[in-house]
Amino acid sequence: MNFEHLSLEPRILAGVQEAGYTTPTPIQQQAIPLVLQNRDVLGLAQTGTGKTAAFMLPILNRLLTGRLGQVRALIIAPTRELAEQIHQTAVTLGKKTRIRSVAIYGGVSKERQVWALRRGAEIVVACPGRLLDHLGDGSIDLSHVEVLVLDEADRMMDMGFLPDIRRILKQVPAQRQTLFFSATMPDEIRTLANEILVDPATVQVGMIAPVETVSHALYPITEGLKSRLLFALLPQIETQRVLVFTRTKRRARNLARDLEAQGYNVAALQGNMAQNRRLEAINGFRNGAYDILVATDIAARGIDVSEISHVINFDMPDTVDAYTHRIGRTGRAERSGEAFTFMLPADEAIVRDIERLLSTRIDRRQLPGFDYAGFVPNVQPASNPAGRDSGQARRAQVQSGHHREHGGNGQQVSRENGARRPAQPVSQPRAGGAAPAPRRRSRRPRYSPPAG
Ligand code: AMP
Numbered sequence: 001m002n003f004e005h006l007s008l009e010p011r012i013l014a015g016v017q018e019a020g021y022t023t024p025t026p027i028q029q030q031a032i033p034l035v036l037q038n039r040d041v042l043g044l045a046q047t048g049t050g051k052t053a054a055f056m057l058p059i060l061n062r063l064l065t066g067r068l069g070q071v072r073a074l075i076i077a078p079t080r081e082l083a084e085q086i087h088q089t090a091v092t093l094g095k096k097t098r099i100r101s102v103a104i105y106g107g108v109s110k111e112r113q114v115w116a117l118r119r120g121a122e123i124v125v126a127c128p129g130r131l132l133d134h135l136g137d138g139s140i141d142l143s144h145v146e147v148l149v150l151d152e153a154d155r156m157m158d159m160g161f162l163p164d165i166r167r168i169l170k171q172v173p174a175q176r177q178t179l180f181f182s183a184t185m186p187d188e189i190r191t192l193a194n195e196i197l198v199d200p201a202t203v204q205v206g207m208i209a210p211v212e213t214v215s216h217a218l219y220p221i222t223e224g225l226k227s228r229l230l231f232a233l234l235p236q237i238e239t240q241r242v243l244v245f246t247r248t249k250r251r252a253r254n255l256a257r258d259l260e261a262q263g264y265n266v267a268a269l270q271g272n273m274a275q276n277r278r279l280e281a282i283n284g285f286r287n288g289a290y291d292i293l294v295a296t297d298i299a300a301r302g303i304d305v306s307e308i309s310h311v312i313n314f315d316m317p318d319t320v321d322a323y324t325h326r327i328g329r330t331g332r333a334e335r336s337g338e339a340f341t342f343m344l345p346a347d348e349a350i351v352r353d354i355e356r357l358l359s360t361r362i363d364r365r366q367l368p369g370f371d372y373a374g375f376v377p378n379v380q381p382a383s384n385p386a387g388r389d390s391g392q393a394r395r396a397q398v399q400s401g402h403h404r405e406h407g408g409n410g411q412q413v414s415r416e417n418g419a420r421r422p423a424q425p426v427s428q429p430r431a432g433g434a435a436p437a438p439r440r441r442s443r444r445p446r447y448s449p450p451a452g
Contacts (some may be wrong), residue, residue, distance in 0.1 A: 006032045012061045015093035016053075025050030030203040031179075032058050038177055040197045044204040046183035047152070047328040051205075052089045055149050055179050059123070060094045062147065068098060069120040071142060074172060075149040076126055076165065078156045080105040080275065081282060081303055086151065087125040099123060104140075106130040107275030114139045128156070128164035135171055142171045150196075153182040153189050154321075159298075162192065169196065183328075184321055214311075214327050216362045218343045218351065220377035226314060226342050227255065231262055232370045233312075233340070234292075240309040241285060244294045245326050247315035255314060256294040269295040269303075297322050313341040320353045345378075 003016045003024055024032065027049045034041050035058035045051045059073045066072065077083040087103035094101065102116045104126035110133065117124075117140055124131075124140070134140040148169075150156070156165060180193050180200070193200070221229050234242070244259075246252045249270035256268035267281035267290040278299070285293040286305045295303070297317065308330045317323045323341075330337025341362075343351060355361055364379035366372075 001029055006057075007036060008032070008057060008061050009064055011064065011096045012057055012093070014096040015060065016057070018095045019053070019089075019092050021050075021053065025054070025205075027051050027203060027205040028054045028057070030205070031055065034201045034203070035059070035177070035179060036061060040177060040200040041179045042193055042197060042200040042202045043179065043181040044183070044185065044202065045181060046324060049205050051151075051181055052086055053093060055151075055181070056086070056089050056093050059147055059149075060090070060097060060099055063099050063122050064097060066146075067144075068122060070144040071117075071121060071124050071140065072144055073123045073147040073149070074126065074142060074145045075123070075151060076128060076131070076156070076168065077151045078127065078159050078161060079298070080107060080127055081278070081300075082152060083125045083127050084279075085303075087123075090123050090125065094123075101125060104130050104134060106133075107278075110134070128161045128168060131168060132164055135168070142168075143173060145172045145176055147177045147179065148172055149179045149181070151181045153180060153192065154184045154186060155325075157186065157188055157192075162188065165192070183324065214330055214337045214339050216327070216339045216341070216358065218341050218362050218364045219367065220343050220345070220364055220379065221372075222375050223344060225373060225375065227258055229342065229367060229370060230255075230259075230312065230314060233367055234264070236367070237310065237338075239291070240307040241288075241290075241305055242292045242310045242312060243285075243300065243303070243305075243308050243326075243330070244292060244312045244314050245300065245317070246294060246296060247318075249296055249299075251315065252294045252296050252299075256292075259292055259294065264292050265290045266292040266294060269293055269299045271296060271299050273299075297326065300326070309337055311337065311339045313339070316341060316343060316347040316350055318350075320350070320357050323350075323354050324357070 001024060003013055003021065006024065006028075008016070027043065027045045031041055031043060031051075031054040035055060041055075043051060043054070045054075055075075063072055075083075075086055077086055083103050083105045087101050090099075090101035100119075100121040101123035102113065102121040102125070104113050104124055106127065106129055110130070113130075113134065114137075117134070131140070135142070150165065156162065178197050178200075180197055182189050182193075185193075219229060219233070230244070244255065246255055249272055252268045252270045256266050259266040267284055269278060269281045269285075273281070281290070281293065282303060282305075284290045285303075288307075293300075293303075294314075311326055311330045313323070313326060317326055327339045330339060341351075343364075351362065364377070366377045366379050
């Protein structure tokens with residue numbers, strides 16, 4: 001199927017071309033016809049599936065007819081980065097139309113947003129807090145909203161936004177189309193969805209399991225050796241952009257500083273930074289000024305950098321859901337990516353949960369030539385999460401040859417214990433060491449510790 005089969009207007013198809021999309025992703029194939037039919041939609045999809053265009057394209061198509069100059073589509077997102085990314089998608093896909101989008105989020109001047117709203121916009125992409133501010137000031141009118149989108153609803157719940165959402169809902173016409181996206185469906189989210197959706201069609205893509213274009217590996221290690229392991233690992237992998245996750249803001253700051261000292265172009269991204277610093281870090285990462293971004297979970301929400309080749313979990317995520325969200329940053333759309341997770345002996349339980357979710361055992365690796373200082377990495381699986389014969393899993397692990405097959409997108413992949421990986425491993429550590437890696441800096445230092 002291609003986009004021409006989706007009954008979109010030529011001006012919208014021109015936007016698709018502008019964005020460089022050639023084939024609709026599965027969620028786009030499923031959701032676009034339903035949204036065009038004016039159906040409410042419950043979308044169970046995570047970031048990386050193409051869900052933004054899945055709702056934005058039919059919304060733009062709808063807005064081509066009818067009045068301009070009033071807010072007719074409201075999209076609510078949990079973080080500024082995600083709101084900004086959705087807004088940019090609206091701008092790109094709507095380039096050949098007269099439809100205008102405004103992004104509304106905190107941390108930046110309110111006046112500019114008021115000014116943009118006064119000039120007239122048909123689409124508003126907003127975070128709940130700042131939107132309520134504008135509603136309180138009377139600077140935004142939601143009485144003409146025809147389509148409401150709640151994006152990453154589960155994350156909004158995690159961030160405590162549900163009361164705000166309910167307040168906003170009171171100001172939006174009851175007669176409307178509602179599109180509700182969530183990667184997971186905890187009870188509270190299901191209740192909210194049942195309350196606000198009318199006879200919804202459900203579309204489900206890659207529910208819960210991390211995008212299958214990502215292959216996963218664990219590096220058993222001790223806390224004290226983590227930094228050294230990262231420094232040893234980076235030169236041995238061929239990477240484009242590397243997103244490194246830490247548990248706390250302080251650890252993100254410190255690790256970015258240490259990587260900078262190693263000569264990498266690196267930025268930190270964590271919640272204490274002013275919005276202009278956050279945007280500078282994200283844009284620098286996107287345009288290649290930084291090869292490595294060290295981030296905390298919340299700060300990294302909504303980052304959309306399609307060149308991310310590796311996600312490295314320097315610290316194990318707290319929940320399986322957080323793992324899913326982190327991993328969703330690589331292997332976006334049709335690209336392949338790798339996810340490396342540093343694993344402490346105490347992380348066995350969460351690893352078992354992640355393996356259950358992936359329905360496979362994750363490869364445990366030992367970095368060749370690395371001085372483990374007496375620590376013996378346990379590269380044997382602790383359990384049998386996927387319900388497979390563990391002897392078979394172990395055998396598969398020690399066999400070096402993979403058998404090859406073709407992935408759905410025509411890309412050649414090989415399967416190793418059921419996990420999908422590129423036929424030419426983009427980042428299999430090589431004993432020789434000297435390999436393309438995140439470029440070390442030859443220019444002035446780029447990282448300066450963020451305030452706070
Ligand atoms: P999303 O899940 O909306 O965050 O999108 C993930 C990434 O996929 C973004 O970088 C999009 O620009 C990209 N993308 C969305 N739709 C397509 C498509 N049909 N073909 C190729 N890339 C796409």
